Amino acid sequence: MANIQIxxxxxxxxxxxxxxxxxxxxxxxxxxxxxxxxxxYQRYWIAEHHNTSTLVSSATSILIQHTLEHTKQIRVGxxxxxxxxxxxxxxxxxxxxxxxxxxxxxxxxxGRAPGTDMMTASALRRSKNxxxxxFPEDVQALLTYFGPIEQQSxxxxxxxxxxxxxxxxxxxxxxxxxxxxxxxLPYVFASHFAPRFMEEAISxxxxxxxxxxxxxxxxxxxxxxVIAAETDEEALxxxxxxxxxxxxxxxxxxxxxxxxxxxxxxxxxxxxxxxxSSMSSVTFMGSKETVRQQLTTFQERxxxxxxxxxxxxxxxxxxxxxxxxFKEIVDGK
Numbered sequence: 209m210a211n212i213q214i215x216x217x218x219x220x221x222x223x224x225x226x227x228x229x230x231x232x233x234x235x236x237x238x239x240x241x242x243x244x245x246x247x248x249y250q251r252y253w254i255a256e257h258h259n260t261s262t263l264v265s266s267a268t269s270i271l272i273q274h275t276l277e278h279t280k281q282i283r284v285g286x287x288x289x290x291x292x293x294x295x296x297x298x299x300x301x302x303x304x305x306x307x308x309x310x311x312x313x314x315x316x317x318x319g320r321a322p323g324t325d326m327m328t329a330s331a332l333r334r335s336k337n338x339x340x341x342x343f344p345e346d347v348q349a350l351l352t353y354f355g356p357i358e359q360q361s362x363x364x365x366x367x368x369x370x371x372x373x374x375x376x377x378x379x380x381x382x383x384x385x386x387x388x389x390x391x392x393l394p395y396v397f398a399s400h401f402a403p404r405f406m407e408e409a410i411s412x413x414x415x416x417x418x419x420x421x422x423x424x425x426x427x428x429x430x431x432x433x434v435i436a437a438e439t440d441e442e443a444l445x446x447x448x449x450x451x452x453x454x455x456x457x458x459x460x461x462x463x464x465x466x467x468x469x470x471x472x473x474x475x476x477x478x479x480x481x482x483x484x485s486s487m488s489s490v491t492f493m494g495s496k497e498t499v500r501q502q503l504t505t506f507q508e509r510x511x512x513x514x515x516x517x518x519x520x521x522x523x524x525x526x527x528x529x530x531x532x533x534f535k536e537i538v539d540g541k
Contacts, residue, residue: 212503216538217251217516218244218531219287219400219431222265223453223465225522233264236524237271238278243528245282247535251315252279253287253516258324258332261462269302276310285315287396287431287516288378291346292322293332297365300353304368317376317396318347320384344387350375351391351422374422376429385409385416392420394427399490400518401457406430406490410510427513433491434517436533437526440494446530447493448472450520454484467522492517492534500537 220240224233241252252275256268265271268286275284289299299316307314320343322329353365354373377388377395380402388395395413399406410428417426433450437443448468456463458480469475476484492502503515517534521527 215250215514219518221255226464241275251283259328288317288319290319296346296349300365300368307371308367319378385412389416396429399432403490429514430512431516435493436530443494449522453520454487458483
């Protein structure tokens, strides 16, 4: 029997809700962090997106520091820092500074995509070359910057050296599974928006994992959508906010996070429905009993080490309640 009593964490893209602005979205991000900390969640990660008027998660490290300052013990990190946009030394200095201010509370999740469109990626101006291809070397550079002083080269990250900030490889395809396995690092798969290769990526990572100084066996995390409520019907209604979020992605529109609607078929075409639904197909949704069964079935099949939950729910109190229900399930309550 696979274990459903596993660590659970939270990913936040820091969306702007309809009728609110950037400041309210940042306040809501902190409010949710405090709530899930009190519930006993393991970690709280903040994404990186650029040129997206509906998300405030562009300056990820600043948001992480802000969240650390307003919480007490929950680990806070990046889901993720998109390395093509950043020189590894700058990332090491920023995260090394945060780890110095908040010891043993900072995580660094790393992605190889730019987290935006190509014109915006060019405007971020890290490099005119395609720095996606230097991702393995950039990860290795960060491992070195955070490692022991005797392993450093001439250029060092101060603060950063010997902080040993844990690094997680994020992925939405099989490429990063190979990299995480070869480096012996924990791996986080983005099933919350790109579930297609999840099963294959998990298998590759576990089959090819090479023990390292960081991990002696694979540590597999899956990020997925969770919409839990008092009843299945209420959860289904709340999920229409998430489905409108993915409709935005399909259409390339930038609408803020919208309230639930009774009838989604008035909003999308059959093709849009199919595309948005395939992006959100890995979702636990329903009452406590329904979600418990979904989690049990998922764990019997994949037996992952940690689940990171994303909940696009319009009402902040209902969003907190969703996280509360999910935590009760993994705690066996």
